[in-house]
Amino acid sequence: MSLQPVKFYQTGTFTVGNRLLAPEERSVQANMQRTSSLNSGHRACQGCGEALGARYAIDAAMNATNRQLIAANATGCLEVFSTPYPETSWQIPWIHSLFGNAAAVATGIAAAIKVKKQKGQGGDVRVVAQGGDGGTTDIGFGCLSGMFERNDDVLYICYDNGGYMNTGVQRSSATPPAARTATTMPLGPEPGNVFDQGKFVPAIAMAHEIPYVATATVADLRDLEYKVTKAMGIRGARYIHILVPCPLGWGTASHDTIRMARLAKETGIFPVFEAEYGEVKSVLAIRRPLPVEEYLRPQKRYAHLFGKSPAVATIARIQALADKNIRKYRLQARQGEH
Amino acid sequence: MDKPFAITLKPGSSLANHTGSWRTTRPEYVDRLPPCNAACPAGENIQGWLFHAESGDYEKAWHALVENNPLPAIMGRVCYHPCEGGCNRQHMDSAVGINSVERFLGDEANKHGWKFAPAAATSGRRVLVIGSGPAGLSAAYHLTRMGHKAVIYEEAPLAGGMMRFGIPKYRLPREVLDTEIQRLLDFGVELHLETKVTDVQEMMKGGFDAVFLGVGAHIAKRAYIPAGDANKVLDAVAVLRGMEDHDAPLLGRRVVVYGGGNTAIDVARTAKRLGAEESIIVYRRTRDKMPAHDFEVEEALQEGISIKWLSTITEAGMGERGDDIMVEKMALDENGFPQPTGEFERMEADSVVLALGQDADLSLLENVPGLVVDKGMIQVDAGMMTGHPGVFAGGDMAGNERTVTVAVGHGKKAARAIDAWLRGEQYAAPPKPELATFDRMNAWYYSDAPKTMRPVLDIIRRQSTFEEVLGGLDETNALFEARRCMSCGNCFECDNCYGVCPDNAVIKLGPGKRFQFNYDYCKGCGICATECPCGAIRIVAEEN
Ligand SMILES: Cc1cc2nc3c(=O)[nH]c(=O)nc-3n(C[C@H](O)[C@H](O)[C@H](O)COP(=O)(O)OP(=O)(O)OC[C@H]3O[C@@H](n4cnc5c(N)ncnc54)[C@H](O)[C@@H]3O)c2cc1C
Ligand SMILES: Cc1ncc(C[n+]2csc(CCOP(=O)(O)OP(=O)(O)O)c2C)c(N)n1
Ligand code: SF4
Ligand code: SF4
Ligand code: SF4
Ligand SMILES: [Mg+2]
Numbered sequence: 001m002s003l004q005p006v007k008f009y010q011t012g013t014f015t016v017g018n019r020l021l022a023p024e025e026r027s028v029q030a031n032m033q034r035t036s037s038l039n040s041g042h043r044a045c046q047g048c049g050e051a052l053g054a055r056y057a058i059d060a061a062m063n064a065t066n067r068q069l070i071a072a073n074a075t076g077c078l079e080v081f082s083t084p085y086p087e088t089s090w091q092i093p094w095i096h097s098l099f100g101n102a103a104a105v106a107t108g109i110a111a112a113i114k115v116k117k118q119k120g121q122g123g124d125v126r127v128v129a130q131g132g133d134g135g136t137t138d139i140g141f142g143c144l145s146g147m148f149e150r151n152d153d154v155l156y157i158c159y160d161n162g163g164y165m166n167t168g169v170q171r172s173s174a175t176p177p178a179a180r181t182a183t184t185m186p187l188g189p190e191p192g193n194v195f196d197q198g199k200f201v202p203a204i205a206m207a208h209e210i211p212y213v214a215t216a217t218v219a220d221l222r223d224l225e226y227k228v229t230k231a232m233g234i235r236g237a238r239y240i241h242i243l244v245p246c247p248l249g250w251g252t253a254s255h256d257t258i259r260m261a262r263l264a265k266e267t268g269i270f271p272v273f274e275a276e277y278g279e280v281k282s283v284l285a286i287r288r289p290l291p292v293e294e295y296l297r298p299q300k301r302y303a304h305l306f307g308k309s310p311a312v313a314t315i316a317r318i319q320a321l322a323d324k325n326i327r328k329y330r331l332q333a334r335q336g337e338h
Numbered sequence: 339m340d341k342p343f344a345i346t347l348k349p350g351s352s353l354a355n356h357t358g359s360w361r362t363t364r365p366e367y368v369d370r371l372p373p374c375n376a377a378c379p380a381g382e383n384i385q386g387w388l389f390h391a392e393s394g395d396y397e398k399a400w401h402a403l404v405e406n407n408p409l410p411a412i413m414g415r416v417c418y419h420p421c422e423g424g425c426n427r428q429h430m431d432s433a434v435g436i437n438s439v440e441r442f443l444g445d446e447a448n449k450h451g452w453k454f455a456p457a458a459a460t461s462g463r464r465v466l467v468i469g470s471g472p473a474g475l476s477a478a479y480h481l482t483r484m485g486h487k488a489v490i491y492e493e494a495p496l497a498g499g500m501m502r503f504g505i506p507k508y509r510l511p512r513e514v515l516d517t518e519i520q521r522l523l524d525f526g527v528e529l530h531l532e533t534k535v536t537d538v539q540e541m542m543k544g545g546f547d548a549v550f551l552g553v554g555a556h557i558a559k560r561a562y563i564p565a566g567d568a569n570k571v572l573d574a575v576a577v578l579r580g581m582e583d584h585d586a587p588l589l590g591r592r593v594v595v596y597g598g599g600n601t602a603i604d605v606a607r608t609a610k611r612l613g614a615e616e617s618i619i620v621y622r623r624t625r626d627k628m629p630a631h632d633f634e635v636e637e638a639l640q641e642g643i644s645i646k647w648l649s650t651i652t653e654a655g656m657g658e659r660g661d662d663i664m665v666e667k668m669a670l671d672e673n674g675f676p677q678p679t680g681e682f683e684r685m686e687a688d689s690v691v692l693a694l695g696q697d698a699d700l701s702l703l704e705n706v707p708g709l710v711v712d713k714g715m716i717q718v719d720a721g722m723m724t725g726h727p728g729v730f731a732g733g734d735m736a737g738n739e740r741t742v743t744v745a746v747g748h749g750k751k752a753a754r755a756i757d758a759w760l761r762g763e764q765y766a767a768p769p770k771p772e773l774a775t776f777d778r779m780n781a782w783y784y785s786d787a788p789k790t791m792r793p794v795l796d797i798i799r800r801q802s803t804f805e806e807v808l809g810g811l812d813e814t815n816a817l818f819e820a821r822r823c824m825s826c827g828n829c830f831e832c833d834n835c836y837g838v839c840p841d842n843a844v845i846k847l848g849p850g851k852r853f854q855f856n857y858d859y860c861k862g863c864g865i866c867a868t869e870c871p872c873g874a875i876r877i878v879a880e881e882n
Contacts, residue, residue, distance in 0.1 A: 010392060010821040010830075011871060012785040017833025019849065020393060020821070029837035032846050040842045040859035041352030046360065047863035052840040086347035087354060221837060247863075255864030255877075258838060262782065288782075 013222045028063045028225050029055075035062040035091060042089040043081040047254030049244035049261065050078050050159045053218045054130065057157050057242060060225040062092060064232035065126045070113075072106040074131025074140055075099035077166040078159060100139035102129045103147040106154040114153075126232060127153065133160040133174035137201045144201075148208035148237045155231045155238040158201060161246035169249040173198045176269075177321070178314050179301045181249070186304035195317060205239040206278045212238040214274040218245070219262035223284055227274060243270045251300020263295040268322035271329040286326070286333045292319045357841060361862035363877045365835075365855055370774035370827025370873060374436060377424030379739070380407045380476075380746040384421055384436055385828050391439055391820035392830075399820075400443045400452055407746050408479040408522060409472065411448055411514045414441020415808070416505055417743045418631055426776045426826050432789040435811075435819045442816040448517045454525050458485035463760050466491065466546040468535045468702070471499020472742045473552030473733025475519065476749025477756075478527040481550075484757045488527050489546070493534040496582070499554050500734070501742060503579040506604050507804040508611065535702050538729065548756045551703075551716070551724075551731040552749065555696040555740065561596070563690075565654035574605045574693035581608060590688020592616045594663060596651050597693030598628040603635065605691050606643045610801055618685075619645040622668055622676045637794075641801050648676060649683075654690050663687045698735040721755025721765050722748055730756055774827025778873035783832070787822050790815045829853070829874040835866035 009020045017030030028034055037058035044051040062069050070093045073079045079096045082089040097105045106129035116122040129147075131140055136158040147154055163181050164170040171181045177195040180186045184193040205213045211234050216224040224242065231238040245252060245260040252260050264270040265284065269292060272284035293315060296302040305311040326332055341348070372385040383406060390399035403410050414437055425433035446452075463486045467474045470492040478488035496502055497519050501510060523529055535541055538549060558573035565571050572587070574597070580587040593609040595602050598621035609617040619638075621628060624647050628635065639645070648668040656662040665683045668676035697714045708725035710717040715736060722730045732748025734740045758765035793809035800807050811819060829852050836844045836853060843860035844853055867875040 010785065010823070011783045011832055014783040014785065015832035015834050015871060016837030017831065019831045026833070027837065030833040032848065036842050038842070039352060040856065041355040041357060042841070043352075043355065043357070044840060046861040047865055048840045052838065052865075055840070055842065082352070087350045087352045089352035253864075254861075255868040257840075257863075257865055258869050 028060050034059045037092050039089045045248050047247045047257045049218050049257045053159050053242045053244040057228050060228035064229045068125045072102050072129045074102035074135030076132035076135050101143050102131045103143040107147050107152040110153045128155045130157040134164040134172040137173045137199050148210050151236040153235050158241045159244045161244050163249050165246050165249045191304050202241045206275050209278040210237040215241045215272050217243040217261040219258050266290050267292045267295045268326040271325045273329050283329050286331050292322050356858050357861050358858045361880050363862045364880050365867050365875050368876050371771045372774050372826040373424035374421040377420045379744045382406045388820050388823040396446050400447045409518050410440050411444025414444045415510050429776045434822045435789050438792050438811050439820050442811045457483050461485040463547045466549045469552035470497035471554050473745035473749045476746040477550040477753045480750050480753030482526050490529045491533045491535050492531050495532050506608050508807050538706050548728045552733040555698040555734040557697045557699050559694040563654050570689040572691050574601045574691050592688050594687040595619045595691045600630045602693035603630045603638050617643045620649045722752035780871050783871035790819045825872045827873050834869050838865050838869045
């Protein structure tokens with residue numbers, strides 16, 4: 001278990017805060033003094049999961065590093081909606097260079113900090129790189145793999161919304177099977193995105209045997225904060241992959257963003273786990289098991305599966321993928337854990 | 339400012355961009371009515387007092403509780419807790435044990451000698467309260483809180499009404515009753531015992547500005563049963579009342595109780611405790627038609643009381659020694675009414691106790707003009723005022739639902755109306771907020787936690803003694819039980835809205851102060867409302 005089990009405190013650690021818990025047992029987000037790294041006024045869509053995930057993650061990293069943190073950002077929604085020149089929503093030192101080089105930029109910053117420290121200049125400043133799934137799994141993948149292989153002292157955070165959302169919802173190698181995007185239209189015998197292709201970068205990161213790899217969602221704040229905090233306590237290359245629902249690209253109601261992330265986790269579609277040096281160390285077990293249909297149905301990108309005659313075979317294939325995750329990562333609900 | 343190479347504009351903050359203008363719907367904080375509160379006949383703010391109990395501040399919780407009900411230790415024992423029937427938690431695992439936490443708080447208050455908060459400044463007005471049952475005590479308490487002088491006249495030698503002369507000790511120990519009544523007297527309620535009011539009109543002349551009647555219903559209903567003289571036919575209320583005397587009533591070895599209400603059960607259980615070898619209830623209809631509460635029937639059966647369903651007593655005092663009765667079997671007709679079958683059975687019975695309900699004695703009101711009495715019940719308006727201005731009534735004499743809780747609620751309602759009436763106004767209850775239904779909540783956030791059961795006195799002991807049957811919670815399980823409350827419809831400061839807003843548009847005001855929306859930036863996505871566990875945020879359409 002990645003979370004501290006607490007005595008029965010009404011909502012335990014499910015909620016952001018809890019007046020019954022000691023302040024130090026509450027989340028970073030519950031704190032009135034949180035950094036709010038990504039501040040109000042940004043231009044993300046209503047109910048943006050990526051904006052939420054970024055504030056969750058970077059606030060936790062700020063908290064863990066005593067606010068000694070620099071972030072490098074890839075091109076993508078997170079960059080575009082937060083920094084229309086000359087305005088910025090970032091309340092931290094932050095740099096954007098290109099779409100595909102965030103990992104390399106972060107490596108460079110980390111190297112510079114190391115040299116400065118050797119020269120006795122500057123304190124222990126830590127580095128985060130962040131980008132969307134397109135910027136991570138596709139175009140930025142070479143730089144990322146190099147950063148892993150060199151074990152550079154960087155935490156790379158990928159905000160996975162399952163597509164190139166900033167440019168109008170095109171397919172990425174993280175787009176799930178059967179999903180409709182602008183480039184995987186629901187046409188032909190196998191409508192939507194193909195099966196059996198794409199990549200799951202957390203597994204590839206694990207194959208690099210770096211010190212720490214984790215997945216998280218915006219539906220489990222305490223788990224997310226725990227992982228970011230843990231990652232900031234480790235030196236070397238670290239990778240956290242956060243599922244961030246996108247109301248625009250997924251065709252979901254803006255108020256359902258967290259609910260969708262929760263459904264992805266509870267159905268087994270998205271496994272939530274952490275790994276050290278290539279080995280899975282813990283998983284967030286399913287609390288209330290649900291069929292994948294519960295997750296698919298509210299999303300317009302899967303609307304073609306629920307037409308006049310539901311695409312039973314396709315839904316069954318997606319269920320099989322979820323079942324495989326549940327088996328592989330041992331996600332099944334456990335007695336006494338919730 | 340010296341700008342770096344290739345930079346032409348000064349850096350700015352996105353706070354310049356008021357995204358609130360995007361909004362078509364807006365979130366608002368609300369306080370909805372928790373279903374437990376809605377179901378409580380005494381009008382308790384259950385969610386409100388549980389809130390303090392959850393943090394272990396039992397004294398504050400008790401003070402919040404007694405704002406509506408001055409008798410929590412009593413209520414925590416005898417109330418049939420309709421609140422729990424309404425509790426949203428039953429849709430998760432099982433209802434919050436509200437009643438047991440109430441009892442715990444009442445007992446804590448008695449243990450530590452907590453006092454009511456000071457009353458309002460004296461108004462100089464005097465109100466006569468007739469009867470010291472729960473209705474009268476509640477009315478007197480609330481009137482005192484509002485600054486009026488409440489004077490109770492009670493016919494009996496001790497206060498409490500049916501709480502003392504009806505409800506048996508094994509369900510309500512008399513020390514508990516005495517302590518809570520004493521607290522009311524210490525608060526300033528004036529009590530005159532052994533003072534029967536025979537003429538209300540006359541009393542009104544004696545310097546009272548208003549009257550509250552809470553005389554209960556004490557005249558036992560009779561059924562015509564031909565009986566020889568040897569056989570003892572008693573009424574239940576008299577038997578239970580006799581339990582408060584020096585010598586317990588003599589019922590004999592084999593006791594037959596006739597009736598199907600809670601009183602019948604109480605008498606049968608009392609008979610068993612007095613040493614009866616057999617205590618048998620004879621009831622006309624079937625178990626599901628029985629007005630007695632299920633848990634009481636269950637406890638009675640466990641104690642060895644037997645029940646003859648679908649039976650009536652047609653004759654008593656038969657046989658040589660006059661201690662036989664005749665019972666006729668009944669059958670339900672197509673409308674569910676019991677009809678005689680002509681099938682008879684003879685039974686031995688040392689005494690027959692009739693528990694067929696009670697009527698109110700309204701003789702003290704004979705010469706009061708304007709009163710309306712219907713089916714033996716005095717008619718009152720929404721503020722519990724009778725047809726005679728300035729005369730109010732509540733409790734058993736004024737309603738069909740006859741419980742301590744309803745009586746306490748009536749007393750409070752009447753006190754508010756009397757307070758307004760004394761100022762020449764009419765009391766208008768504040769509008770009720772919408773109900774916090776379960777579908778308005780997000781149950782995901784609550785930890786799983788089944789209900790704590792109160793200990794039950796083991797069977798042998800309770801057959802023979804008048805010790806209290808249900809035990810109380812202790813500190814740890816009372817806290818656990820309180821924390822099972824989901825705070826339906828009322829913010830409990832979980833910080834979810836503050837955390838989940840992608841636009842950082844929720845302002846946290848600090849402990850106890852709740853939250854505010856920053857409408858300059860709120861885009862109206864609605865996540866906060868969807869993720870609020872207790873449904874304390876609603877989304878409304880933005881104007882224009
Ligand atoms: C055996 C039994 C068990 C019960 N168990 C429960 C239970 O578990 N839970 C529950 O909620 N309810 C229970 N009830 C019902 C409950 O006791 C009554 O509904 C409640 O006590 C009614 O309150 P009241 O104030 O209207 O009247 P009462 O409690 O009857 O009080 C009326 C008082 O007025 C006094 N009085 C009457 N006439 C005059 C007069 N002319 N002058 C001065 N004083 C007068 C009487 O002496 C009495 O003290 C039970 C009832 C009985 C009989
Ligand atoms: C080299 C290059 N190619 C294409 C683009 C256009 N572009 C900008 S953002 C983006 C998509 C970003 O997708 P992702 O990384 O998944 O982030 P998201 O917007 O979904 O958060 C693209 C294709 C670019 N800026 N640079
Ligand atoms: S959970 Fe709490 S607030 Fe909700 S109905 Fe039950 S006792 Fe009342
Ligand atoms: S989550 Fe934030 S932006 Fe969305 S409705 Fe609530 S306050 Fe407004
Ligand atoms: S989300 Fe939590 S803090 Fe916000 S209104 Fe609801 S109960 Fe209160
Ligand atoms: Mg993307």
